[in-house]
Amino acid sequence: xxxxxxxxxxxxxxxxxxxxxxxxxxxxxxxxxxxxxxxxxxxxxxxxxxxxxxxxxxxxxxxxxxxxxxxxxxxxxxxxxxxxxxxxxxxxxxxxxxxxxxxxxxxxxxxxxxxxxxxxxxxxxxxxxxxxxxxxxxxxxxxxxxxxxxxxxxxxxxxxxxxxxxxxxxxxxxxxxxxxxxxxxxxxxxxxxxxxxxxxxxxxxxxxxxxxxxxxxxxxxxxxxxxxxxxxxxxxxxxxxxxxxxxxxxxxxxxxxxxxxxxxxxxxx
DNA sequence: AGTAGGACCTGGTGGC
DNA sequence: TGCCACCAGGTCCTAC
Numbered sequence: 001x002x003x004x005x006x007x008x009x010x011x012x013x014x015x016x017x018x019x020x021x022x023x024x025x026x027x028x029x030x031x032x033x034x035x036x037x038x039x040x041x042x043x044x045x046x047x048x049x050x051x052x053x054x055x056x057x058x059x060x061x062x063x064x065x066x067x068x069x070x071x072x073x074x075x076x077x078x079x080x081x082x083x084x085x086x087x088x089x090x091x092x093x094x095x096x097x098x099x100x101x102x103x104x105x106x107x108x109x110x111x112x113x114x115x116x117x118x119x120x121x122x123x124x125x126x127x128x129x130x131x132x133x134x135x136x137x138x139x140x141x142x143x144x145x146x147x148x149x150x151x152x153x154x155x156x157x158x159x160x161x162x163x164x165x166x167x168x169x170x171x172x173x174x175x176x177x178x179x180x181x182x183x184x185x186x187x188x189x190x191x192x193x194x195x196x197x198x199x200x201x202x203x204x205x206x207x208x209x210x211x212x213x214x215x216x217x218x219x220x221x222x223x224x225x226x227x228x229x230x231x232x233x234x235x236x237x238x239x240x241x242x243x244x245x246x247x248x249x250x251x252x253x254x255x256x257x258x259x260x261x262x263x264x265x266x267x268x269x
Numbered sequence: 270a271g272t273a274g275g276a277c278c279t280g281g282t283g284g285c
Numbered sequence: 286t287g288c289c290a291c292c293a294g295g296t297c298c299t300a301c
Contacts, residue, residue, distance in 0.1 A: 001294065058295080075295050076278085092279090110278045112295065149270070156272080159295085169294065219280090219293090258274070259294070 002074040003058060004134065004166030004206055006214035006228060010080055011055045013223035014104070017082045021099040022049050023064075029094050037095065037115060044068060044117055050099070057130045057165035067120040072106070077219045078113025081105045109219065130165040134202050135210075142199035146187060154190070155183035156257045158202075167202065170215055170237045173262045175202045177236045182268045183261050184254075208233065236262040 002010070026042045048064035055061060060080075062070040072078070081087070083103050087096070095106040095115070106115060118126050132141055145163050146154075157163045158172040167175070176183045178201035181194065190198070209215055214228030215237075221227055231238075235245055240253035244264040253262050 003295095073295080076293075077280095108278095109280070110294090112278065152271070161296085257272085260292085 001076060001168050001170060002078070002214075002220055003168035003171055005171075005209035005230065006220055006222070007058045007060060007074060007166075008055055008210055009213045009228065010074070010223045011053050011060055013082065014060070014080060015053045017102050017223070018050050018099055018104065019052055020049065021101065022047055023097060023099055025098040027096040027098070029089070029096075041117060045070065056127045056133070057161050058168070059127070061123070063120060069118050069120045069123055070115055071118055071126070072115045073113055075108075075110070075112035075114075077109040079105075079107050079221060080223050081107070081221075081225055082223050104223075129162050131161060131163045132165065134164050134166055135206055139196060139199035139203060142202060143192070143195040146190065146195045146198065149187065152187045153183075153257060154181060154185045154187060155259070155261060157187055158183075159257065159259070164202070166206070169259050169261075170234070171202070171205050171209070173237045174205045174235060177263060177268060178205060180268055182263055184256050236264065238262070 023045050026045060028037060028042065045064065045068065048066060048068055051063045051065060053060060053062050058073060060072040062072065064070065072080070081104065083105065086103060087105055089096075090107065092109045093105050093107040097104040097106070131145055134142055142164055146157060154176065155172055158167050158175065159169065173183060175198060179194070179198040181190070181198060209228070209230040212229035212233065213222055213226065214220065215230040215234065216227035236251050239251045240262055241250050243249070244251055244267055247264065247266045249264060249266045251262055252265050253260060255261065
């Protein structure tokens with residue numbers, strides 16, 4: 001599942017390949033459920049120069065000339081794939097962006113993902129609800145975000161993009177394990193010290209995963225079609241029934257906040 | 270305010 | 286081999 005490390009990996013690759021190029025043409029195939037791009041979408045983007053691709057939470061922000069921005073969310077299975085030659089179209093491809101010397105295919109098996117255009121000047125408003133980016137900030141800031149509301153389930157807070165941006169199901173479970181906390185704990189039961197430990201572990205797991213180009217547990221591949229190597233480093237996610245790396249007891253899988261949730265019943269309290 | 274549950278979507282898997 | 290129920294989950298929406 002693309003979470004912060006995966007989306008950031010894709011962003012870096014797209015940036016490297018595309019920035020400074022003009023969009024020469026755009027082929028539309030089938031369209032997504034949300035904000036289906038049409039003729040107006042194509043017309044608006046055509047001949048614009050891509051100035052930069054930024055990221056906020058799990059959203060890719062494609063900044064084009066003339067204050068035009070394309071927001072893209074990969075959700076579960078969205079992919080941007082870079083290719084030099086015109087790629088062979090496959091079943092789930094939805095759009096093909098033809099830049100001056102490179103092509104990018106937008107495809108999405110489950111159709112949860114979206115791309116949409118917004119005015120660059122309204123970006124601040126568009127993205128205002130998100131909590132802080134977890135990397136590159138003082139962990140005290142993250143720890144503080146995990147303080148209230150006290151009744152909230154820890155995992156629900158971690159998945160809530162308004163609390164901290166960019167964490168999804170995999171890294172929520174991994175951070176809880178590293179911090180020795182059950183995902184079902186109430187925020188109000190965490191000491192100041194524990195919240196800081198958790199904040200640091202959130203940063204650690206995201207940083208380590210980013211260094212390995214993210215996690216490919218199911219569908220994810222980066223913009224160069226490669227799988228992320230962090231999948232080998234996962235300690236609880238996807239390891240139900242396997243031995244805990246610390247105590248050797250089996251990792252348990254439950255459903256919490258409607259999500260598959262993995263933890264060690266002995267090491268996490 | 271917070272949580273639960275449904276909806277969206279389709280490929281892959283496990284059971285029979 | 287074929288069929289089918291079920292599972293994966295980011296985010297939004299509704300109901301409590």
